[in-house]
Amino acid sequence: MTSYLRSWLYSGTSAVPETSTPEVPSLNRISPPPSDDDGEATETEQDKADDSPPAFPSLNSAQRVKTQKNLSILTDTQLMPPPPFPGLAVRTPGVPSRAAPSGPSSLAVPPTTTKVPAKPSKKREKVALAPGHSPLDWAALKSSGQDLRGVDTLMRIPPSILKQHNKRDDAWSAFNGKVYNITPYLPFHPGGEKELMRVAGRDGTKLFATTHSWVNVDFMLDQCLVGFLIPEPS
């Protein structure tokens, strides 16, 4: 078989003597030129074991060689932006910058924005009413017929008497000339007991008006009426 191939390949080539062993082209030679790596077999095995994506650009590409030549690690100084204009860097809030020229073309922050912002105002927490103390529950209690006044008859009440009813379990307050027993309403007040207790034992008309003038106190506390505020007798 080999001799047949030889005679077929070299037939008509008189330069090659019959006796000399002609060079048989190996598979390696007629295959595409091998890569610079060690061997094809090893590379195939590595490919099978390694699931990482192929390198791009390929390892021996001209593009990669070119990039690597120019590649250098940037220092912090190179990475950081240039320092700001000194006039802006040293400025103090509320004080216009002296280094930067003041005028329409200036790069300085306008004085209106250099003011120190005011502290955020304290926001009042929403009061969580205990279960069974909603406005509807209050309406139900009012119409239940239960005694919410704590007195037998309506009275004329001077400020000195009103003053004596300033405890949590005995709190009276005057609104628009009428004196109410606010004790039963305390746990129902949407603004909280603490706020309502501020007017216990005194005339709360002013504070009530500044807080929620839209609330109809006469209707809300009609069942708690104990009397009418009169001037202190001399």
Ligand code: HEM
């Ligand atoms: C006995 C008299 C009072 C009655 C009947 C009453 C009634 C009410 C009612 C119905 C509301 C709800 C208003 C709404 O949602 O629009 C409310 C809210 C409030 N009340 Fe009164 N109030 C009284 C006295 C006072 C007093 C003397 C203060 C003291 C500052 C006060 C402080 C507040 C506050 C801060 C709220 C707002 C609650 C919130 O929105 O979370 N109330 N009150």
